[in-house]
Amino acid sequence: MTTPSPNKIHRTEAVVEINNLSKSFDNQPVLNDVCLQLFKGENLVVLGKSGSGKSVLIKCIVRLLNPDGGSIHVLGQDITSVNRDELNDLRKKIGFLFQSGALYDSMTVKQNMEFHLKRIKKNLTKKEIKEKIAEVLENVGLPEALNKMPAQLSGGMRKRISLARTIVVDPQIMLYDEPTTGLDPVTSDEISTLINQVQEKYKTSSIIITHDIACARTNANRVVMLQNGKIYMEGSIEMFEKSEDAIIKPFFI
Amino acid sequence: MKKFTPVIKARGFATQQSKRLSEKTLKKSQVASIFFAEVADVFLFITVLIKETFSRDFEFKEFFRQCFHIGYKSLPLVSVTGAIMGLVLTIQSRPVLVDFGAVSLLPGMVTVSIIREMGPVITALICAGKVGSGMGAELGSMKVTEQIEAMEVSSINPMRYLVVTRVLAATLMIPILILYADALGILGGWAGANIKGNVSFVLFFSQAFASISFVDFLPAVAKSFFFGAVIGLVGCYKGYNAGRGTASVGVAANSAVVLASLLVIVIDLIAVQISDMIL
């Protein structure tokens, strides 16, 4: 297992900067004045109870949801005021792993990956596309799934394929929504290591939402805890593990 | 700087605005405001759709795939309904015409009714059921399982890739299916005429074609395009705007069929009025 090395992170350069973000659904506040920064090259783990708004938070970053208040800057640009072309250019640099996988049911695994790759990296040759897909599938440990339909895959396999589909386009910023949930410990560990390798190799900055403490231990440079729509605690994984707080402790048993 | 509102969110946005408005005013107006938000939403959907239709990167591959899907896959259903439609129409009309001693008018009468009315409307209703519900369910489930969001987040325009292709394919293929059903209907009519009588194929068809004119044909073809467009549009709109949770996939498919069928009938009414006025 590789261990994260916090000293490599440039604490000064924030690739994602969230200020006073709030979002509510039907007058039900989900996020309330959240301030958060993701620094370049960093793996930030977000913990929080189910329904605490973790998925909503990262959906606001890519503007799948419009924030009610506050500002979000991604790579220096204010995501709420960019025009459509600028938004698309930003989105090309962000990889988003959906909690549900969100594989296209009507396409094979290969087509799923090509669909994104061909549209985001327009100047790749057929051979390069083929090699890239093979390489990434190898990385997630499923080279044999190339021509299968998503319906033929198990839940965990689907998760790995959607991870493959996300990293195949080499994004600068990765947003992982529960990458290891529902996987067996061995695969989980492989995925955690893979996330780490992606960070090292492509110098990505990532936000990782997870309940899986093993995954957090492998990857976290920094951890934040979301509770009642606010950042409840922020610090290193060791700090969290030592914490006697009633809300934090149950996560680390 | 131009502000961009994604279409999926636009719906929520419009509803939110109207909700805020209604809180200030009387509660009674809430129903009305939700209705108007929906209307505004449909309007926005169509505006974006038209804009995307004329954008640079048209998804030809997906368009042809949809044409194949809508056209070819509906052939058996449309064939059977078309043929039976002609057959039944002939069998039903024959006794009346025999009473009046006008049985020689049978081919012409059947052909005119099929081309002007029966063919387009019945085929469109069948397609509203098959194509409209298919689109509602497919896009609805893509929405619910976040596949549409996955496209958006990868800067692929789902409106362009999914909706434009489907609406255009429906607008193109449904008129073709209607013409095909017309042809099979007339063939069915000939078969029906031969159950009790004895009409040769050549005689039946020469009488059939002698009785139809351009004036019968043109409005029927024109309204077919509108049927196709409305079926595609309603199916996509309902699917694209499905709510959260799997139950909304069923709701989307169901309401797509209901609304598309209703609109087909309404368009037919309007088309009849217009062609009556002009021709």
Ligand SMILES: Nc1ncnc2c1ncn2[C@@H]1O[C@H](COP(=O)(O)OP(=O)(O)OP(=O)(O)O)[C@@H](O)[C@H]1O
């Ligand atoms: N599009 C939406 N419309 C209405 N409510 C929503 C929407 N998205 C999320 N919510 C609500 O926001 C709250 C937070 O949801 P979210 O999916 O962010 O939780 P989460 O922290 O990711 O939980 P989990 O760990 O279970 O995934 C929930 O109460 C949910 O009902």
Ligand SMILES: [Mg+2]
């Ligand atoms: Mg979630």
